[in-house]
Amino acid sequence: MKTKTIKQIILCIIGLLCYHPSNAQVAHKIETTEDQQLLGLGTQHIFKSTVLQEERPIIISLPIGYEDTGANYPVLYVLDGLQNIKHTVGTVELLTESGLIPPLIVVGIESLDRNRDLTPSNAGQDLHGSTGNAGIPQSGGASKFLKFLREELIPFVDVNFRSHSYRILEGHSLGGLFSIYTLMENPNLFDAFVVEAPALWWNKEEMTAKATTFFTSNKNLDKTVYFGIGGGDGWGMRQELIRYVDVIEQHTPNNFKWLHEEVGNEGHMASRLLLNYKGLKFLFSDLKLSEDLTDNFSDIAFLKAEQELKKKYGEMARRPAEDYFNLVSVLVENGNDLGAITVLKRASEVYPMYIGLLTYLAGLYEKTGQKNKAIETYLHGVEVSKNYKQGQEDDLLQEISRLEKTNKP
Template structure:
């Protein structure tokens, strides 16, 4: 090898070595692109995998999936939040895969009907011309995105749909039109005022026809204190949400929680709303590690109860069992240690 070539090779190597190492980054997800035949466009998807996803010390696990609308706004804190809340020993929820969907034509995708609205600031402008595409968008999610996620990642058959504003409208509409698509729905300050409250009519129609929602479905609605909006902007936002609340609570067949956030406005309510929503949806998931020391079979009892409530079979994860085992060992609870050792080997036999 002549010396000029050696020099070139060395430089090339150093250049790429620097490029790849540089600063070590803290990542919370990866971007994927898939082409949607239904929508006839490319869609960008942001995917967060839980901390243990690539842990080679445990058997490969499967995880519930949370589908998050307006991905570009909510993905980063949501990914961090789901890891934080799923961290043993205080885990309030199972570790989840979070799938953020980035918008292309937001109004088109999230609204259930074609409807315009005069701009509240300038009445010459008609907003939302390109609306009414939500049925296509949910078909994209159900027929294209979900199979894509299940094919490429290890998923458990349990999913949640999370939206805000038009995204909340979309979530409620999916619950009414395809309740079987998701196990739980989160609607932060949903735009139920849309098109003369068309979803209020749909809710009434649904309940007239079906009487009840399917078993084990969950809906969390966060309502912001839109005092400002009430006066200047969206005077019918609050009223439509309250009307919906009344109908749902009266029917009583849905695991439903509504919370009014007096210190939040329309743009901020998703942050506490999404946190409280997962706590509501996964209520009963947390087990008290200290109680298990004297009452080890409590763990399976509580998981059984939680599984019945959600209509889905949830098992203590191998990661959680390892935390429990470590606790029993370090505090010298020998009997419980043996119990959980046996349970671990029953649930997660070594390959």
């Protein structure tokens, strides 16, 4: 093996993994229509709802690679789907590439009458945003809309797509209000929530009034909830959300993982993209390697933790590539080359386009006297280089030739 210090190897792989465009920025082809319009946001389905007595447009976006696997995927249900589908799908793809979230099926539920569907009660006179004393007469349909989700839409998705049991509901403004209503009305329907700038002013903050009873009655609540709002949001939003999360602070159930944060100085509508990004990162923050797993590493503990993540979020779940690499660097520095091999094998399986992981793995195989496995790994790297047009075939073949010569009697 060519003489390199551990530090040189680390710097080399960091370069390959994080900065080389052919490794870290492999583009997936987006299908086009006959007139060259880019697709990629999903497919619209017209769902005939018996509960709502109407045809409801639904946008379903499948994760990259869905057709190439038999895997099941968690499902993100997005309220006001037509309004939010573009930035949501883009954010999901970016976070998935980075390993910060697992691949998701995104279901965008188009709004036809959000004042009806997303409000938990009928709004009477003196309602903010209404005219005169009439209020919003069609409001108060949240219970029926929740029934539509529970009895029609979710079963439709589960039957027709490879969905994992882990479900997320995301909503902004009135959608955030509905998300909080759903959490307290039917807490078992979703595992996690992204609540963005919720309209908790609705009917004199009735959701906050109900919160004390809900959170004190549920001593154990295994849910993850992100409560986010722009720092520039105005009347009816920021202070009302603070009052709601104050109730949680005082009566936090066991196993209830939650975060409340104000983001920058964004206003009510501009905050959606940032809140979607930060919210999804928070929900899946357990994909990050824990200090305990690093400090007390064992092959058994590491592989068990990987299996637990796959069980929770689906078999395509993985950690950020940088986390695997950082763990490998610690193990190598501590002289645990075999442990580093275990981690690199897992990392190269879940990031199959990263040549740097394969070359590092091959080098460790050689270092530990496993030359045949080193050759096999370099050969695999040649195929990856060809498939992703990374242009490293000659260098890899030279390493194979060198190893084959040293293997001769």
